[in-house]
Amino acid sequence: MSVATLSAASSAAAAGRLAGLRLPATVVLSFAIVALVIAWSLAPGLFTSQDPVNGVPAHKLLGPSVTHWFGTDHLGRDLYTRVVYGAASSVTSALIAVVIGVIVGGLIGLLAGFLGGWVDIVLARLVDILLAIPRFLLAVIVVTALGFDTTNTAIATGVSAVAVFARVMRAEVIKTRQATFVEASFLQGGSRWYILLHHVLPNASRSVLALAVLQFGLSILVIASLAFLGYGDPPPASDWGLLIATGKDYLKWPWLVYAPAFVTIAAVLSVNRISRWLRKTD
Template sequence: MSMLAEVTLPRPLKEVLAIVRDTPLRVAVCLIIFGLFVLAAMAPKLLQTQDPFAIDLTAALQFPSFAHWFGTDQLGRDLYSRVIEGTAQSLAIGLGATALSMSIAIVVGVAAALCGGVIDNLLSRIVDVLFAIPTLLLALVFVTVFGLSVLTEVIAVGLGTAPGYARMIRGQLLSIKGAGYVEAAKVLGHPFPRIVLRHILPNALNPLTAMMTIGVGQAIIWASGLAFLGLGVAPPAPEWGALLNAGRNYVIYAWWLEIIPGLAVTALALSATIVGRHLQDHLEGKR
């Protein structure tokens, strides 16, 4: 079974994925969308129409128009430019949290699967306990203890998602350890370290590239959830979760302050997930 099939995604994202199948056309569209987000993160000035931090109280809470494509916020700042400006921070949080969680998961999963015995039992029990704790709750505890910053948000989300990845990596390694080609290498007298480096690890860790693509979208959703609860990046940073948190007080009068940043989070998470799943299918030779 593919490791990606076991990735724990938020239920709304699962429901959307059930509708939006990864046909070639939709994969191409998602790849373009994901590419635009990467462009916005790397060169926001190319896409912005106004200064994202310029305050104009006379233009506060304006409906989306030709002058302000996504409308304006309570301080008259252009929401479109702020969403573009916040892409880099949101994507950086997603990439950083995913890299951290994968690093922890690889170390724990490899140690548990290859050492076996007492070490495997101990690490597996620890991972099971952490996995039983909801990701958002684990992240909330960490942020509450260590304070608000981009770094703590990255670490919180990374720690919260690491147990699930560790379980998948361990399971994948255990299944490969019993594969026929590994047993054949043992019969031929190859030393165990060589078998691990040449046969077990490359085949077990190969799907991680695609899994990390999915993990980025998932991490952005968790980070946005933290920020929505007021435990994310502090204003005036236009990180998407912070935009959602700031806009919830005006949702009745200015719906675009909630809907548009929420759509940005959904579009990035969905496009990254579909591209990641398609990449995994390609690596497994299904397409």
């Protein structure tokens, strides 16, 4: 093989690696939208200087403009400001829900898949019971028992996601437990807990990462739906679902619904796109 051929092959391989690292445009856009929403939740004051609670009555129900990007509501409050400040509760609540689902559901699936026997049977039946109840209905039942509050809606959403994480983790643990390197570790004298923590858990948790990202977007949607039904914080809170619920009473001014709904949909779709990209990358 000539030097020119080797050089061409090396260049092609390098180009292939660079192409593999290049993110699709939709993924880049999704990351940008999610980063913007997270920035809103961490430092809303950097993106708007207006008051999200107190408005100017003379400016009520103004349409979108340079001064008020999303228009104003029936109390003269800047809708863009309320959407920005509402991101904090939406992101925080979704994060709480995902953490609850990952920890509780992951632990159930890990123990059921690794220990097997009667432990697997009992935990698997528990998961089947949770899966038999529609997730949104389960969230409504839990938040009704805990009380109407944004934190309680986050807990309710997390409880409704436990069964999904448990099912995925159990399947991954069973698959990993049958791998050759796990059997070799057993033969070398490794304890069950050592193998569980150092071999099974790291390999089984890869699929859970993509599911956690997907669940983050779904949690935003569920929490917004619960807030729309009145299960979240009462006014003057600016949860996205509550903004949509308030705007539906003023259909002559559609931006009161369109603006928070568009932000909610954009955030959820962006998270879903990132989750699909992570699954393909894995």
